[in-house]
Amino acid sequence: MITFxxxxxxxAIFHLEKLHVKGVPTNAxxxxxxxxxxxxxxxxxRLSEKKxxxxxKYQGVKLSALGxxxxxxxxxxxxxxxxxxxxxxxxxxxxVHEIAEQLEHIESEKLIDKLDEFLGYPKTDPHGDPIPDxxxxxxxxxxxxxxxxxxxxxxxxxxxxxxxxxxxxxxxKNNISLGVKIKVLHKEEFDQSxxxxxxxxxxxxxxxxxxNIFIKL
Amino acid sequence: MITFxxxxxxxAIFHLEKLHVKGVPTNAxxxxxxxxxxxxxxxxxRLSEKKxxxxxKYQGVKLSALGxxxxxxxxxxxxxxxxxxxxxxxxxxxxVHEIAEQLEHIESEKLIDKLDEFLGYPKTDPHGDPIPDxxxxxxxxxxxxxxxxxxxxxxxxxxxxxxxxxxxxxxxKNNISLGVKIKVLHKEEFDQSxxxxxxxxxxxxxxxxxxNIFIKL
DNA sequence: TAATATTTTTAGATTAGTCTAAAAAAGAAT
DNA sequence: ATTCTTTTTTAGACTAATCTAAAAATATTA
Ligand SMILES: [Mn+2]
Ligand SMILES: [Mn+2]
Ligand SMILES: [Mn+2]
Ligand SMILES: [Mn+2]
Numbered sequence: 203m204i205t206f207x208x209x210x211x212x213x214a215i216f217h218l219e220k221l222h223v224k225g226v227p228t229n230a231x232x233x234x235x236x237x238x239x240x241x242x243x244x245x246x247x248r249l250s251e252k253k254x255x256x257x258x259k260y261q262g263v264k265l266s267a268l269g270x271x272x273x274x275x276x277x278x279x280x281x282x283x284x285x286x287x288x289x290x291x292x293x294x295x296x297x298v299h300e301i302a303e304q305l306e307h308i309e310s311e312k313l314i315d316k317l318d319e320f321l322g323y324p325k326t327d328p329h330g331d332p333i334p335d336x337x338x339x340x341x342x343x344x345x346x347x348x349x350x351x352x353x354x355x356x357x358x359x360x361x362x363x364x365x366x367x368x369x370x371x372x373x374x375k376n377n378i379s380l381g382v383k384i385k386v387l388h389k390e391e392f393d394q395s396x397x398x399x400x401x402x403x404x405x406x407x408x409x410x411x412x413x414n415i416f417i418k419l
Numbered sequence: 420m421i422t423f424x425x426x427x428x429x430x431a432i433f434h435l436e437k438l439h440v441k442g443v444p445t446n447a448x449x450x451x452x453x454x455x456x457x458x459x460x461x462x463x464x465r466l467s468e469k470k471x472x473x474x475x476k477y478q479g480v481k482l483s484a485l486g487x488x489x490x491x492x493x494x495x496x497x498x499x500x501x502x503x504x505x506x507x508x509x510x511x512x513x514x515v516h517e518i519a520e521q522l523e524h525i526e527s528e529k530l531i532d533k534l535d536e537f538l539g540y541p542k543t544d545p546h547g548d549p550i551p552d553x554x555x556x557x558x559x560x561x562x563x564x565x566x567x568x569x570x571x572x573x574x575x576x577x578x579x580x581x582x583x584x585x586x587x588x589x590x591x592k593n594n595i596s597l598g599v600k601i602k603v604l605h606k607e608e609f610d611q612s613x614x615x616x617x618x619x620x621x622x623x624x625x626x627x628x629x630x631n632i633f634i635k636l
Numbered sequence: 637t638a639a640t641a642t643t644t645t646t647a648g649a650t651t652a653g654t655c656t657a658a659a660a661a662a663g664a665a666t
Numbered sequence: 667a668t669t670c671t672t673t674t675t676t677a678g679a680c681t682a683a684t685c686t687a688a689a690a691a692t693a694t695t696a
Contacts, residue, residue: 207683229643241684243645248682260644260691290507291533301527308521316508424653446673458654460675465652477661477674 204254206307209276211235211245212254215265216273225262274338280306281327282317288328289321295328295380296370329370330361330380330416346419348384348396349412356385359400361416369414377401384417421471423524426493428452428462429471432482433490442479491555497523498544499534505545506538512545512597513587546587547578547597547633563636565601565613566629573602576617578633586631594618601634 204212214234218226232242250257254269265273283305287293293301315336318324325341326332332340345360359382362369373379378400387404388397394409407415421429431451435443449459467474471486482490500522504510510518532553535541542558543549549557562577576599579586590596595617604621605614611626624632 205682227643228645237683238685239644240646240686244683287530291530291537293529293533297529301525301530304525304527308518310518310521312510312514313504313508313518316510320508422652444673445675454653455655456674457656457676461653 204252204272207245208249208252208254209272209307211242211249212265212269212273213276213280215255215263216270216277219265222262225264227262231263271338274334274340276306278334278336278338279308279314281331281333282314282321282324284327284329285321285324285333286317289324294370294374295365296367296374298328299365299367326361328380329365331365344418345416347413348386348398348407348415348417349394349409351386351396351417351419353386353389355419356383356399357417357419358382359384359415360418362414363416364414369411372411373415376405376407377403378405378415384415421469421489424462425466425469425471426489426524428459428466429482429486429490430493430497432472432480433487433494436482439479442481444479448480488555491551491557493523495551495553495555496525496531498548498550499531499538499541501544501546502538502541502550503534506541511587511591512582513584513591515545516582516584543578545597546582548582561635562633564630565603565615565624565632565634566611566626568603568613568634568636570603570606572636573600573616574634574636575599576601576632577635579631580633581631586628589628590632593622593624594620595622595632601632 214231215226218230218234228243228246229239232239246257246263249255253266255263255265257263280302283302284298287298287301288295324333332343334340359380382401385399387399395406396412397406431448432443435447435451445460445463446456449456463474463480466472470483472480472482474480497519500519501515504515504518505512541550549560551557576597599618602616604616612623613629614623
């Protein structure tokens with residue numbers, strides 16, 4: 203039996219492994235989970251006992267195959283529920299994460315299969331993040347950050363890197379929604395801001411914003 | 420903050436109050452929750468601290484208005500989710516209770532409102548139990564037990580008293596589903612079994628079965 | 637390399653929720 | 667009214683998940 207808390211730690215470690223390829227520091231886990239270092243050390247020991255991760259003192263933590271498959275399943279559930287909330291219940295994309303944080307822990311294989319079917323087997327969630335299939339495979343989407351695009355290049359807005367409500371609401375306010383075409387008009391040397399054309403309008407976004415927008419060329 | 424466990428106890432006490440009008444014995448709570456008497460005493464003390472119930476030693480427990488409104492809200496969520504599972508995800512009525520036991524603890528006012536709307540504001544769940552509205556009001560359905568019906572009386576099957584998977588599957592096997600017309604053909608004096616006509620077929624059900632079927636005359 | 641700073645672990649405490657075993661209260665029977 | 671039985675509460679212990687404070691290991695810098 204895996205507790206909610208354990209699932210949350212597994213998920214955090216899974217995401218952190220992208221940044222810390224050779225073992226995730228216990229401190230990084232603590233920071234991500236918003237707990238103290240001592241708490242994360244304790245939990246990592248428990249996960250290790252349960253063969254969900256590999257841990258050696260002072261060496262950081264890595265998920266085992268078992269732990270990874272659990273983490274991926276939680277992510278699959280999270281993203282499918284986010285789709286459900288947006289597609290079927292008409293929530294906006296900035297409201298769904300918090301609720302999905304709860305729904306992702308509901309345990310029923312059959313429920314998730316049925317939900318997936320009900321939603322028409324979506325490939326991505328409302329923020330453009332890929333939904334792993336039942337086997338845990340993520341389909342790789344090739345996308346680049348708006349900040350990395352050259353002048354005159356254009357593509358489709360396919361995802362966000364930061365999905366905080368504040369950022370999502372800022373995009374809404376500027377009519378920048380998933381699927382729209384974005385063209386780079388100018389890149390300001392001075393502050394790295396990017397002038398873009400979107401839905402017929404010209405908008406200038408900060409480099410911070412441009413570094414959180416994924417484009418498919 | 421109310422924990423899952425506290426919500427489950429509130430729900431149990433709510434249901435038990437129908438049987439134990441002048442205070443629910445701590446033992447009855449323990450039995451219903453499948454815990455030991457000492458655990459239920461402990462929990463009832465905690466609920467009492469939080470003003471969710473009124474408790475005096477050896478006097479049994481009663482919900483406060485606050486506790487009752489929490490309990491009713493959990494029941495509302497449970498039953499709406501059961502509707503969702505049956506109506507939208509095509510689950511059968513004997514599979515949904517267990518999953519709804521988990522979903523009933525998801526905390527989001529807005530989610531429940533949207534779900535209610537999505538389902539078309541259902542009045543009853545898949546087992547015929549009433550769904551309280553946002554204010555916590557149950558609409559009273561007048562229904563009688565099949566066992567109490569006289570010969571030649573007929574009505575519509577509107578609910579079950581026992582909603583265990585075993586009983587629900589037994590009903591399925593005999594094509595007795597919610598909404599069908601049932602007519603009492605004969606009542607056997609010897610063992611209280613009841614011969615009924617349902618969907619053109621004649622079926623004889625035991626008194627135990629007849630005491631778990633609600634009919635609207 | 638030795639001193640200093642940072643990271644990580646350990647020790648000890650706390651809370652929620654559970655248990656077993658024993659004590660106390662209430663209810664029933666003689 | 668005593669005694670016996672059943673119900674209820676209390677006492678003490680355990681686990682999961684967290685914390686603070688201190689110790690230990692590792693990393694950085696002079
Ligand atoms: Mn999310
Ligand atoms: Mn998402
Ligand atoms: Mn149910
Ligand atoms: Mn039900």
